Amino acid sequence: MTEISDGVLYCGRADKERRLFDQIMPIPQGTTYNSYIVKGEKKNALIDTMYAKFVDAYMDDIVASGIRIDAVVSNHAEPDHSGAIPSLLEKFPEARVYCTKKCAENLRNFLGISLDRVEEVSDGQTLDLGGRTLEFIHAPWVHWPDTMFTHLREDNFLFTCDFFGAHWTKGIIADNSTELAEAAKGYYAEIMMPFRNFCVKYLEKVERLSPKLVLPSHGPIYKDPSFICNLYSDWTSPSVARKVIIAYVSMYGSSETMAKELAELLEARNIRAVLADIIETDECSIAKALVDSAGIVFSTPMVLASPHPKSVYVAELANILRPKLKFYSVMGSFGWGGNLSAAIDACFTLTKPKKIEGLTVKGLLLGEDRKKLGELADRIAEQFSE
Ligand code: FEO
DSSP states (O other): OEEEETTEEEOOEEETTOOEETTTEEOTTOEEEOOEEEEOSSOEEEESOOOGGGHHHHHHHHHHHTOOOOEEEOSOOOHHHHTTHHHHHHHSTTOEEEEOHHHHHHHHHHHOOOGGGEEEOOTTOEEEOSSOEEEEEEOTTSSSTTOEEEEETTTTEEEEETTTOOOOOSOSBOOOOHHHHHHHHHHIIIIIGGGHHHHHHHHHHHHHHOOSEEEESSSOBBSSTHHHHHHHHHHHSSOOOSEEEEEEOOSSSHHHHHHHHHHHHHHHTTOEEEEEETTTSOHHHHHHHHTTOSEEEEEOOEETTEEOHHHHHHHHHHHHTOOOOOEEEEEEEESSOOOSSHHHHTTOSSSOOEEEEEEEEESSOOHHHHHHHHHHHHHHHHHTTO
16 A cells, blocks of 8 residues: 555555456557555545456455445446445444435445435535545536546645546556547547546546545546646537548548548648558557547448448547537548448537538549548648638
8 A cells, every 4th residue: 555645555466467447449568457445534535446347356455454434435337446435334234325326226236235324415425534535526427427526625635536547557647648648548539538528527526625636446647636627628618629630541541542632632731641540550549549539531431332331430439428529520432332321420429510511532542532631631720710
């Protein structure tokens, strides 16, 4: 365990071997499951717990510390933070779980925890630990409906659970590096971006509290919370960059040529073109590029009368992550027939960017079609003057 300040201990664990989160996002460093002990004069509280994989070692650490746990605060029931609650309740038979009503339902459903051991807390409710007070702040939809923050009032420390998280294992305390900012951005893009409007609301709340420390449940603790707050302020702002992602997949080179030529045409129009070879680019890179891009162009060959299924996967990713995309277009090469955009169009049900007329080319990009690619670049450029 690591002492963060007098009577506040870190008892989380790094999972450096883990390579995928939610079976979608690559996490090259792995991640951490953060858990904190807050010691009071009368009671000791544990804030968030542990992923099942590490429960035995986690329980050994707690038992070895000799600290009696009286309160288990569950800010959010997802099993990466709640997996140790059954073991804790067994080890400390007097302990109570403090969480929102929805979290209590989830704890029962995911972990079989008896509601007899649970205190459902209202927004603003407090728990007196003796000389220290925990205030529970409901924060639904960052990122589950059950989520809350816990504020340690006397110290002005804010435990934000997944909000402000990062898949970062290079230290318990934030080093405010560009590398950390990128890791936090990847985390934001997958976990929080679909709830951007809620992020704005809770960001304002955090800024009003002006905590001395922000202690999330993944990644480092922020001793300078303005670092992560400023990043969130930027990512959640309504504005988009003069930037377009060109996500391409190519079987024999035509769709790749179209993607690269379109990139040059857009750059010539002062639009940043982010070329993403779908086969080589991981989901996290695409998700991060979506955070502030104005548009996305899919360049794909026709495969059995439809766009290449890898391009449809990227379209679905762009749909569910709900970025600020204003427009999209589909282009590519075909041999005999089919519909190059229908399967991609069908993806955009949650995110609803405007469709810009694309371009289909029979075989290679030659002659008149090259001129049409320039016209597509013009149509895209027009989107920035509207
Ligand atoms: Fe890290 Fe939503 O759990």
